[in-house]
Amino acid sequence: MERIYVKELKKHCEQEVTVQGWVHRIHDLGRIKFITLRDKTGLVQLVLEGELEENLRLEAAVTVKGVCRENEKATGGYEIQVTSLQIVGKANYEVLPFPVNKEESVHLETKLDHRTISLRPAKVRAPFVIQQAIVEAFRSYLSTRHFSEIHTPKILAAGTEGGSEMFTVSYFDTRAFLAQSPQFYKQMMVGAGFERVFEIGHAYRAELHNTWRHLNEYVSLDFEMGFIESEHDIMNMEEGFMKMLIPYLQEHCSEELDMLGAVLPTVRDIPRMPLAEAQQVLLEEYGKPSPPGNLDAEGESLLAEYIMKKYDSEFVFITKYPTAKRPVYTMPYEDDPSVTRSFDLLFRGLEITTGGQRIHDYHHLMDNMKKFNLDPTEFSFYTESFRYGMPPHGGLAIGLERITMKLCGLSNIREATLLPRDLKRLTP
């Protein structure tokens, strides 16, 4: 008999059904027993008469046959009058590390230590349902706009962002690095004739930060597009994505958003503010000085407040970062080479995107490498591409866990990561 998911039970009222899942709750009234079964899609009450199997403990995996009946008092409005219950996955614990069937204050680190158990409540899995929808929306948005999905190597011979903060790998008899981003490769693939590419893949940062917003391994939503006019084409593309994403999530994840109490933002045209102006605003409005060529976490948060007040937007593009603070491939402005055609997107006070236009002229790139004290011969695999007609191009990277965290209203990025890797954590 085909297995029925709990969410589909309403189509099977008064029928014999098979359901499968985990024992969420046991309520023994003597002659009659109520068991709550939890599957991927929801909870349902099972009604049993007679003795329970001795091994039937909380969180055991079971296969249950019975008749589906309407019961307006039961969770979801249906219950199952059980005719057979079989334990297919035994519970072998002495005590559960923490309860699954009630919300209890458990330290995040303990939850991360016992991920198989901590993810079982639907509410803890909800951010990942939303995360999957974000990824689907990203792919769908770009695929319908002539972008090709690519897969590029994560083991590199040389760094992309200057070479610091990289993990090293022993690659046979040589030393290699884990990719901080697919930057060089997505540019090369634009030049290789794909013109517009995107990649959803892991990126690695050997940063010594251990904060609520840092991971050492994360998923990067990258795109890169050729034949652009300026960095504004890239911002327009991201703005368009955000305008598509929010209704998409509303449509596909309303239940999960409700579970989390998450409120989606309204996306109108996103204000674009040069960094110097943002720093000025922070100083004038909040007396808050900023580090040179950047905003700090407190500044981002205060600026979010200001932008909300002034523009009624939870998003803001910060533009024109100084040349000295951006990587070697970043396009400087022609009329003021001290600033670049780059931007960050801040959402609810957190940087979720870095992007910009890149240098596409061979000689310009070679000169810039020298200015940055980089040895061009080390990057010849990359610079060579610029000899063969590289069109003006640019792109961006969105941190998947960061956008998930902010959309879900989570307070720690690890809650938007199935199995986080940080300074202290390499397991599970």
Next chain:
Amino acid sequence: MERIYVKELKKHCEQEVTVQGWVHRIHDLGRIKFITLRDKTGLVQLVLEGELEENLRLEAAVTVKGVCRENEKATGGYEIQVTSLQIVGKANYEVLPFPVNKEESVHLETKLDHRTISLRPAKVRAPFVIQQAIVEAFRSYLSTRHFSEIHTPKILAAGTEGGSEMFTVSYFDTRAFLAQSPQFYKQMMVGAGFERVFEIGHAYRAELHNTWRHLNEYVSLDFEMGFIESEHDIMNMEEGFMKMLIPYLQEHCSEELDMLGAVLPTVRDIPRMPLAEAQQVLLEEYGKPSPPGNLDAEGESLLAEYIMKKYDSEFVFITKYPTAKRPVYTMPYEDDPSVTRSFDLLFRGLEITTGGQRIHDYHHLMDNMKKFNLDPTEFSFYTESFRYGMPPHGGLAIGLERITMKLCGLSNIREATLLPRDLKRLTP
């Protein structure tokens, strides 16, 4: 003026258009010049009068404005009467490493050395169009069957397949490994309540092979599903995928398949043959002995011939691999624990999938670890999950480059990889 892709020109006949791309060919007849422009979607003839810019060389990137006219003699049936041509990406080479506009016999290693140039011909990019469609089909097939897409760490504290042939990473002050597969994590996510999961991500094998079918970094299409009856549920799922994939490729990639001269297979029910029987067939029909507990490359190829002849199938599942030859998590048969509930899928004589049912009982797994001389404490992050009601489950992994290679009729897996990593190659 919005840029028009070459493939869409037919909708813009007699209109002024902007096209962008690379200079594919220059044919100078004196007063009149014909230039072939190549963009992501195709080739179009440009007609110019007057002098050409001096820098207009093959493979320069250009933006062209002009009027689109029907011309049945031109490639694609249209040409553009040029009013302006602007070089937006200069050509800075002395000579091209090899021509883009004609097929010439170039050594694969040379093509891989100059990937930005070697990928420019549409025929060389065609396998990646097909590869993207394979990935889309895989996602779509599974997403509509209650599978969740997951992203799991590639930096691990311990090995999944026994610990040999792994790349090591310096992870801050400790030694870690690159994932050979998401095996442990996809199992854990089944147990964590997702029930059915899939992942499309990189996998790493520090194998010393350097053959036409090996890569050291590849993309693995993984899935894992809970509440199964046996390994046949996994094979059924893959068979269903193949039956859906082939018409999907026919519909979405017919042009690329034609370019490559690729012939898609017919997928009927896929024969399932125990390894021992396959070895017997090879010995009896071809006098070909096999290595213990496996087939070698020659054996796979001969068996493909036999299966085609006998079952008219280009696919065959080889089942019941010996326990000693499969990883510790593989489910042995109850009535004959010397063989396992595992399988490989061979397609056109090449293994493209390994899968099977996994051990789900805690004590069974612990006993097996001891039999395999593994220290269970090293894997406690994984084995702990089996204490909390792990349902019967199984899954598989498809090598993306392998299936792409075989479907496209390529002779080397590197042609199905944008930027391959092998024993000798770490760049570009």
